[in-house]
Amino acid sequence: MKKMAALLLSTAAVAVVVLPLPASAQVRTEGPAALADSAFAALPGRWVRPDGGYVINIKSVDAGGKLDAAYANPNPLPFSRAEATRDGNTIKLFFELRAGGYNGSTYTLTYDPARDILRGVYYQAVAQQKFEVYFTRYK
Numbered sequence: 001m002k003k004m005a006a007l008l009l010s011t012a013a014v015a016v017v018v019l020p021l022p023a024s025a026q027v028r029t030e031g032p033a034a035l036a037d038s039a040f041a042a043l044p045g046r047w048v049r050p051d052g053g054y055v056i057n058i059k060s061v062d063a064g065g066k067l068d069a070a071y072a073n074p075n076p077l078p079f080s081r082a083e084a085t086r087d088g089n090t091i092k093l094f095f096e097l098r099a100g101g102y103n104g105s106t107y108t109l110t111y112d113p114a115r116d117i118l119r120g121v122y123y124q125a126v127a128q129q130k131f132e133v134y135f136t137r138y139k
Helices: 002-018 032-039
Strands: 045-049 054-061 067-072 079-087 090-097 106-112 117-124 129-137
Touching: 067 079, 067 090, 106 129
Parallel strands: none
Antiparallel strands: 045 054, 045 129, 054 067, 079 090, 090 106, 106 117, 117 129
């Protein structure tokens, strides 16, 4: 009896291993990280604001949209927050500065793939003014 039970259990175990999973349970070859990486792949680079030479240098973007980015005006200033998000096919970027003279100033930008520019609004917190701006990719 024990031998028969062991044979049935081992046969069932082999059947479970050999049978394919339903489509909804199969492992995807391209996970969320790969999708995020490809969605944000166009962002890394050096972006220059033509009206003053301000620079955003995007080194990389992780799967969650966190940007490894630096700012210069021309002196380097740290971003306290730098992130990219997706809204459908639109890529949005948000940068916040927390350094002398710029405390709380932000860039809220959208990537325009047809023109390869970052366009949006710069909020100068100290003066409490908003400016429409754009950045071109430095080639």
